[in-house]
Amino acid sequence: MRTIGMKRALIGAAIAALAMNAPAAHAATATGTAKAKILRQITLSNTSDLQFATVISGATASTVAVSTAGGVTCGTGLTCTGTTTAANFDITGTNGAVVVVGGDANVTLNGSLGGTMNSTLSYSATNVTLGATGGSFQVGGTLSVGANQTAGDYSGTFNVTANYQ
């Protein structure tokens, strides 16, 4: 009876470790105890968005570039206000694991009052080797703003994946 209780406790602990993403689940090997198998895992978290902030278009077409470090390059003829950020993704997993980063190369944004814009996307890395605390990659972009671009709120979605090979 006591052994069964013990077993249950162990299994419970293993599930809890997995569920709560506790450090125990980060164990590099899959050699679990006799009662619980620790699986290798990967986590992906989006900690900041790609923000171009606000752009006021000019009489000629131009571009706004946000680097993967988050810095902004406001093209000639444009007025850029607000704080820009690059998208950041944190990855955790087995120490030393190589994760391949994939994602869309460009994105189309649709305006609330009509009009579209395109942005190319740039990735800080094609692959990430995870350290003891994981790793991260950033996504920047270059937005093409048309001459006298229709004002409004533009939105779009882009795909990003962290791939184990």
Next chain:
Amino acid sequence: MFRFFRGFCLLAAAVCSSTAPSAHAAGDLLVAPTRVILDGSRGTEVVLNNIGAEPATYRVSLEVKRMTAEGGLDEIDEANANAAERAALDMIAFSPRRVTLPPNQPQVIRIGVRIPEGLAPGEYRAHMLFRAVPDAAPAVVDPAKPKGEGVSIALTPIYGITIPIIVRVGDLAATAKIGEAWVGDTRDGPAFNFHLTRTGNRSVYGDIAVTRPGVAEPLLLARGIAVYPEVGDRTVSLRVPAEVAAKLRGPVQIRYSEDREVGGATIDQADRVVK
């Protein structure tokens, strides 16, 4: 009262949304294990966990990916899948395909395989994609923005994790050879590069350790490097800090070993002088 606050928030979205992003966004996820190999008809399970702070709906799907000579994974449209890739998509069954999870709630995804009779021996592979279905983020309105002027932009990433699901049919074997090694510059900084050549009728998978003769501590460790059957030769390019890049130049031993889970036997070991 709360509703009122929400409404207020929409009006002054810039103020509110700048404080909104938390350490864990809705849609963050955990997947375990990170690689699945099926041989025969036995299935397996993969755990998906919502590690975000809010409930999220996740979709599970199969994708076709092909390895490139540079070691990248190209996404292939299902319509352009070749016969083997099509066979992999058709023989791998899984459920559920869509699940809504509260925070910290794991869900088991059951994976089964039905190998059609008369299927040619070989390795069949698809990549299982787990990703959250996002709520569209509203465009951030800048109160400083003059009315009717300027554009505000909201880009919502749809992000997910893929793991390979590999089905092996028949008696398969493969081996790999380590080629030339060099330190080169990428646009993101220095990288340690080497060629990996594969022969045989399945993929090879394992860990890389780069050591200096006479030094116990490895200079570089990289786990989970695969060469898939669609490529015979790939470049492995690992970004390293500048100080590691400097140390790597000169005579080194590169060891490519099987996964520790299957014993860690050496696949190939080579002495190279890194240029």
